[in-house]
Amino acid sequence: MAGSERGPRERMVFSAAQLIRRHGVDATGMRDVAAHAGAPRGSLQHYFPGGKEQLVGEALRWAGRYAADRVARFLAAMERPTPSGLFGAMVGQWTDEYERAGFAAGCPVAAATVDCAASSEATRKAAADAFAAWTRPVADALTGMGVPEARSEPLATLMISALEGAIVVARAERDVRALTTVARELGPLLDAAAPRA
């Protein structure tokens, strides 16, 4: 998850996502992003002439791709994939981070939605696209595990909703309890939808 060998533009997008994860969109300043990325302040208007809205949008697109890549990676690492196994891996990524690095950061897409859904149509749409980019591979994976097509997308939405909500509750409580709970309670329901699993 490190990003210091790429170009300054990518580093700023990455840093924006990281800072939004921690403090939300409004509390993340452009100067902070440049400083966090080790990039010159003057590069902001050069690479992002669309201003903060463009930078946030690209950070969300980055987050959507990242989440989708993680899903693919989880699947590749499982010799015998099951819905509960995939969900457990998705949840486990968050419990691992929280136990290792503390509860400072959440999901950047959720943060952008909370801060900007009512004020910036462009950012709201970027968040929706990020959720879509994340939901699609999860639904496809469920289908590949034998879940009927008609239920794959609803179950993927359930998985992502429960995960997002549990992230919020866990950060508020500073306890991974909510995350481990949703993984444990939802596992059997998910596996029951995949007959040949």
Next chain:
Amino acid sequence: MAGSERGPRERMVFSAAQLIRRHGVDATGMRDVAAHAGAPRGSLQHYFPGGKEQLVGEALRWAGRYAADRVARFLAAMERPTPSGLFGAMVGQWTDEYERAGFAAGCPVAAATVDCAASSEATRKAAADAFAAWTRPVADALTGMGVPEARSEPLATLMISALEGAIVVARAERDVRALTTVARELGPLLDAAAPRA
């Protein structure tokens, strides 16, 4: 949900919650709160000497109580309460609002968590208390419906997590799809945990 007949102090707390619901904590200014409440600006420092942190904290406490009251109200309105019925009512409150008034607002507790969990310990704790004040009556209700004590709290956490996540997804998508999905998919699982329901 109107609050114009109470005193100015209560109105400001209520207005703070409403504005946080829409724009997050950072984008909600103290002057905006006073204006929205129709209260004089000078009253802010008089009623909330602890500043913005105090006002946000009281708004979250208000939100926690409000959510708990709604749970009690839902239960009272059901002649034969079931877990899926309660969850459906909780979700329905949000789908109703979104279809009636648009997707401008989310949950103030989630918004405060996203914006302040890493920056204000007092606000983070207020959010955790609000979640606890909401979870407890839900868990108690489940127990009253026949859910074993050991599973009531985990299931209540699952309900609230799924609801909170679905709210975020629904606001991003400007579509109640995620909300109706979690209600439909989670209903049978919840009822299966209440043998005598």
Next chain:
DNA sequence: GAGCTACTATGACGACTGTCATAGCGAGGG
């Protein structure tokens, strides 16, 4: 070397923000 292009550097602008200081109001009680 001139000229063009990509990128960097820096100061300024106006519009906010939360907080504070100070003063003013009106009613109630001595």
Next chain:
DNA sequence: CCCTCGCTATGACAGTCGTCATAGTAGCTC
């Protein structure tokens, strides 16, 4: 009448924000 007390009113402060204007540098090509 005066004094206090709850509440209001308003201007100011220091700080930060996103954005812009302008200038400067490095590297490339002709």
